[in-house]
Amino acid sequence: xxxxxxxxxxxxxxxxxxxxxxxxxxxxxxxxxxxxxxxxxxxxxxxxxxxxxxxxxxxxxxxxxxxxxxxxxxxxxxxxxxxxxxxxxxxxxxxxxxxxxxxxxxxxxxxxxxxxxxxxxxxxxxxxxxxxxxxxxxxxxxxxxxxxxxxxxxxxxxxxxxxxxxxxxxxxxxxxxxxxxxxxxxxxxxxxxxxxxxxxxxxxxxxxxxxxxxxxxxxxxxxxxxxxxxxxxxxxxxxxxxxxxxxxxxxxxxxxxxxxxxxxxxxx
Amino acid sequence: xxxxxxxxxxxxxxxxxxxxxxxxxxxxxxxxxxxxxxxxxxxxxxxxxxxxxxxxxxxxxxxxxxxxxxxxxxxxxxxxxxxxxxxxxxxxxxxxxxxxxxxxxxxxxxxxxxxxxxxxxxxxxxxxxxxxxxxxxxxxxxxxxxxxxxxxxxxxxxxxxxxxxxxxxxxxxxxxxxxxxxxxxxxxxxxxxxxxxxxxxxxxxxxxxxxxxxxxxxxxxxxxxxxxxxxxxxxxxxxxxxxxxxxxxxxxxxxxxxxxxxxxxxxxxxxxxxxxxxxxxxxxxxxxxxxxxxxxxxxxxxxxxxxxxxxxxxxxxxxxxxxxxxxxxxxxxxxxxxxxxxxxxxxxxxxxxx
Ligand SMILES: Nc1ncnc2c1ncn2[C@@H]1O[C@H](COP(=O)(O)OP(=O)(O)O)[C@@H](O)[C@H]1O
Ligand SMILES: [Mg+2]
Numbered sequence: 025x026x027x028x029x030x031x032x033x034x035x036x037x038x039x040x041x042x043x044x045x046x047x048x049x050x051x052x053x054x055x056x057x058x059x060x061x062x063x064x065x066x067x068x069x070x071x072x073x074x075x076x077x078x079x080x081x082x083x084x085x086x087x088x089x090x091x092x093x094x095x096x097x098x099x100x101x102x103x104x105x106x107x108x109x110x111x112x113x114x115x116x117x118x119x120x121x122x123x124x125x126x127x128x129x130x131x132x133x134x135x136x137x138x139x140x141x142x143x144x145x146x147x148x149x150x151x152x153x154x155x156x157x158x159x160x161x162x163x164x165x166x167x168x169x170x171x172x173x174x175x176x177x178x179x180x181x182x183x184x185x186x187x188x189x190x191x192x193x194x195x196x197x198x199x200x201x202x203x204x205x206x207x208x209x210x211x212x213x214x215x216x217x218x219x220x221x222x223x224x225x226x227x228x229x230x231x232x233x234x235x236x237x238x239x240x241x242x243x244x245x246x247x248x249x250x251x252x253x254x255x256x257x258x259x260x261x262x263x264x265x266x267x268x269x270x271x272x273x274x275x276x277x278x279x280x281x282x283x284x285x286x287x288x289x290x291x292x
Numbered sequence: 293x294x295x296x297x298x299x300x301x302x303x304x305x306x307x308x309x310x311x312x313x314x315x316x317x318x319x320x321x322x323x324x325x326x327x328x329x330x331x332x333x334x335x336x337x338x339x340x341x342x343x344x345x346x347x348x349x350x351x352x353x354x355x356x357x358x359x360x361x362x363x364x365x366x367x368x369x370x371x372x373x374x375x376x377x378x379x380x381x382x383x384x385x386x387x388x389x390x391x392x393x394x395x396x397x398x399x400x401x402x403x404x405x406x407x408x409x410x411x412x413x414x415x416x417x418x419x420x421x422x423x424x425x426x427x428x429x430x431x432x433x434x435x436x437x438x439x440x441x442x443x444x445x446x447x448x449x450x451x452x453x454x455x456x457x458x459x460x461x462x463x464x465x466x467x468x469x470x471x472x473x474x475x476x477x478x479x480x481x482x483x484x485x486x487x488x489x490x491x492x493x494x495x496x497x498x499x500x501x502x503x504x505x506x507x508x509x510x511x512x513x514x515x516x517x518x519x520x521x522x523x524x525x526x527x528x529x530x531x532x533x534x535x536x537x538x539x540x541x542x543x544x545x546x547x548x549x550x551x552x553x554x555x556x557x558x559x560x561x562x563x564x565x566x567x568x569x570x571x572x573x574x575x576x577x578x579x580x581x582x583x584x585x586x587x588x589x590x591x592x593x594x595x596x597x598x599x600x601x602x603x604x605x606x607x608x609x610x611x612x613x614x615x616x617x618x619x620x621x622x623x624x625x626x627x628x629x630x631x632x633x634x635x636x637x638x639x640x641x642x643x644x645x646x
Contacts, residue, residue, distance in 0.1 A: 195352055196385040198372045199451065200399035210402075214389045 053273070060266035067261050077267040087268060089245075090252040094232055095247060097163060101170030102178070102227035106170070109178035109223055110216075115185040120136045126200035135173040143173065144240035151241060161243045169241045170231040177230050181287055185219025222286040232276070298364070299454055299486040300326040305358035307344050319343040319355070320510040326454075326488060327503075328363075331480050335497040337529050337533070342490045345507075346456050349488065357582045361641060362453060373402070378447035380457040384439050386431040392429040393418065399450035417445040420479065437468045444479065454486045456551045461496065473500055494534045498522065506530050528644050531569045538575075538612045540568040544643070552608030555586050557636065561643040568577055574640035575614035577602060577626075578633045585633025588612075590626050603604035604634060 032038060060078070064071030081087045112132055114126065135143065151165045193215070197207040235250045242251065249272060253265050307319040318341045334342045347353045348360055351372035360368045367375055378399065387395050397414045403588045405413075418424045421441040431439060441461065445456055460476075461469045477500055480487045491497050497504050498518040506513045506521060506529075514526040525531035528539070542549040544561040549568065551557070562598045578585050586606055594601040596619065614634065619625060626632070 048363075056391060108325060189381070190385065192381055192383055192385040196379070196387075197398070197402075199350060199352075199377075199379045200446070201373045201402040202398075203373055203402075206402055210398075211387060 040188070041090050042251075048162045057270050057273070059263050060270045061104065062263045062266075067163075067263055067266060077263040078271075081264050081267045081271075084264070086247070086252060087249075087264075088100035090247045090249045093166075094248040094250075095162065097166050097170055098228045098231040100167045101174055101231045102224050104167070104171040104222060105174035105227045106178045106182075106224040107267075109182055109227075110220055112175070112179055113182040113186050113219075114212075117183055118189070118191055124239045132179055136176050140173075142228050144237045147237060148240040155243075164196050165241050165243070166238060166246065169237050170234060173234070173237060173268055178227040181226065181283075182216060183220040183221040185216050185222075189215055218286045222283050224290050225286075226235060226285045229276050229283075232272070296327040296329070298325050299328040299330070299362070299363040300324075300488065300532045301359075301364075302345065302349070303361065305345070305360070305474060306347065306352070306356045307341070307348065308356045317510050319348075322358075322507075322510070322512050324505055324512060324515065326486060327427055327485050328486055329499060331477070331487045331489065331502045333491060333497045333501040333504045334507060335491055335504050335533075336496060336513075338492055340507045341510045342492075342507060343458055346379070346458050346488065347612060348643075349454070350377055350379050350456055352541060356457040376450075376453040378455055378456065379452060380443050380447045380453040380460045382458045382460065384443040386439055386442055386446070387433055389429070390435060391428050392434070394425060395431060395442055396445045396449050403450060413449055417449045420448070420482070421445045421475075436464055437472065440464065440472060441475075444476075448485065451483070452485065454488060455480075457487060457489045459490050459492070461491075462493075469496075476500065498534070498545065506533060508533070524642065525569065525574065526645065528567060528569070531642075531644060535571065536613070537569050537571050540570070540610060540612070540641075542566055542568050549641075549643075552610050553586060553606050554608065557641060559643065567644045568641055569644055570612075570636060570641045571600065572615035574637040575604075575612065576635040576637065577604070577614050577616060578635055580631045580633045582633045582635070585635050588632055588634045590628055590630045590632060592628055593625055595625070600625065604632070606634065 029103050035041075055102070059067045061073050061075065062069075062071060063074040063076065109132075116128055116132075119220070147165075147169050151169075155161055155165075164287075176199075189212075193211055194207050197211045202210060233250060233256060234248075238248050242248070247255065249268060253268060256265050293616075302322055302324045305319050305322040306317060308315045308317050310316055322341070322345060324345075333434065334345060336342055344353070346400045348355050351367070351370055351374075354369060358368075359366055362375065362377065369572055384388075390398065392412050396417050397410045400410045400413055414427075415424075418427055421444060423438060423441055423445070426434060426438060426442075431442060434442065440463075443460070452634070457476075461472050464472060474494060476487075476489075489500065498521075501518055503515060503517055504521055505515045508529050514521055514530045516524070521530060525534060525537075531539075540551060542551045542565075544550075544559075544563050544566045546563050547560060548556050548558045549561055549566060551568075580587060588604045588606045591603040591605045591611070598618060599615050600618045602616060604612050604614055606612060611633070
C-alpha cells in the first residue's frame, strides 16, 4: 500500500475540525430537545423536567389548527407532486437521449435552482390576482404552491429507480402476452414503487418544513406549523416552540430514515 | 421432411438500422423456412444479425421489408403479445419482484386463463424443469443454471407455437452448459415445440440441431443438417466457421484437379482455378512411398489429448494440417522433419464457390 489515495482523514487537525462541525450541528438541536422538557418558562435556564409544554402545545387551538393544515397540505401536495414526478420520470428516462432532454431536466428541477424567495414573491403576485378575480381564499393556493416546489424532490428518487431498471423486463412481459397497460401494472409499477414511496416521503417532509413560500402565499388564519412558530418567535419564546419542534424533528427523522432504507434497497 | 408443415417462414427479410448513408443492413434479403417441431439453429459470428432476426420473429421489431409468416399467416406487423411465440432471453429477464412460480405463471395469467389452469400448468412446468422445491423463492436466490431453467419454464408454460432462444447458454460455465444442452434437447422432444436457437458456438449447433442456418454479415450462407454443413460446406466462410479445415487451390480441367505439387486428383469441378477444402481428419499420414501418397514432411506436431495435429509441408509450397489419434501410451509422437506420405480420403476434397 505504498500508493495510497489521498485521505483527508489523515490531515493534521482533521479530528478537531470534524468534531467542531458535529458539535455546531447537533448541540443546538440537542439543547432544543432538552429544553422542550423544561419545567420553567425559559429556553435557557433549566428548572426541572416536565411534559407541561407538550401538553400546552397539544391543548393550544392555534397549534392544533396549524398542525392540521400542515398535514393536509403536505399530504395533498406530496400526492400531487409524486404523481406529476412519476409521469415526468416515465417520460424522461428509459429511452435514447432525445433533443431538449437537458432543457426538460432543468425545467423539472427549476425549484431547486431558482431562489425560493423569488418563487415566493412570484407566487404571491400571481395568486393575488387570482384571489381578486375568483374570490377564493382557501388552502388550495398553498397546496398547489407546495406541490410545485416538491416535484423535483419526488422526481429524483423515482428517476434513479427507473434508470436502474432493466428494459428487457418490459419486453419480456410483452412477449408473455401482457398488453401495454398490463406491462405497466404488473411489471413497471411494482418495480418503481420503492422509488415512488421514497419520492412521496421526501416531498412530504419538504412540504412540512417550508416557511418562505408558505409565509408569502398564505391568507389570514392559514398558518402552518413552521409559520406559526415563526410568529411565536416574534413574541416571547417559551419551550412550547421547543416541544413542537421536537415533534416535527421526530416525524422528519422517522420519514427520512424510511426514505434512506427504501433507496438503499434500490442498490441491491 | 417435405410433408412436415412450416412453422416459421422469413421471406426476403431486410432490416436496416439508421437512415440514408449511415444505415446498416443487419439483415440483407434473408429467407428461412423452419418446419414444425424442428430444432432449428441460427449460427454465426457476433454481429451477423442473429438477434435481429429473432426479434423480428418475436415481434419486438418490424422488418424494413419482407414478411414473417407463422403457420402460413402473415404476422409481420402483429405486436409481440398477440403472437403465440415466446422468448428465452440471453439475460433471462426474470421478474425480480415475483417468485419462481409467479414468473412461470405470468404468461398464462396475462392471457386471462382460469386460476386452476394456471396453478396446474405452473406445477407441471416446475416438475418439467425439476424446480419444485424452489417454487416460492425469489428469482435472485437462484443459481445461474436454476434461473436459466425458470426462464425456460416461463417461456414454455403458455405452450407457444415457437420458442425462441437467444444464446441461452452463453452465460453458463462449460459443465453446466453441457448439462443444459442435453436438458434443452429433452425439453424440445418432450414438448414437441418448434425451437429456434441462436448460438455463435459451432459445436453447440452441431450437437443440438436438426437443421442449422449459418449466417454472416446479414446473409444466410447455408441451411442444412449438421452433417450437410460439416461435410458439404457451400463456401469458404461456412467451411472455415464450422470446424477446422484446410484450404488449397488447384487447376481444374472439368474431371480432375491438379494441385501445386503436381498431384492430379479425379473430381468434377468447373474448369479453371478452383478453391478446394479438405478436413484434417480426412487426411491419412502413411509411410513415404505408399501407393498413391503425396510426399511430405512433418513441420510440427501439436498435441490435443485424444488427437494430435500434424502440420505437414508438401511440395509446391502446400501447407496442410492432418488430424490423427494420438499414439497409444508408450508410442512415439512423430518427430519434426520426418518424411511421410499423405493420402486424401476418397470424395473428401471439395470444391468451394467463393
Ligand atoms: N437497435 C439497433 N440499432 C442499430 N444497429 C443495430 C441495432 N441492433 C442491432 N444492430 C446492428 O445490427 C447488426 C446485427 O446485430 P445482432 O442481430 O445483434 O447480431 P448478433 O445477435 O448476431 O450478434 C450489428 O452490426 C449491430 O450493431
Ligand atoms: Mg445477439
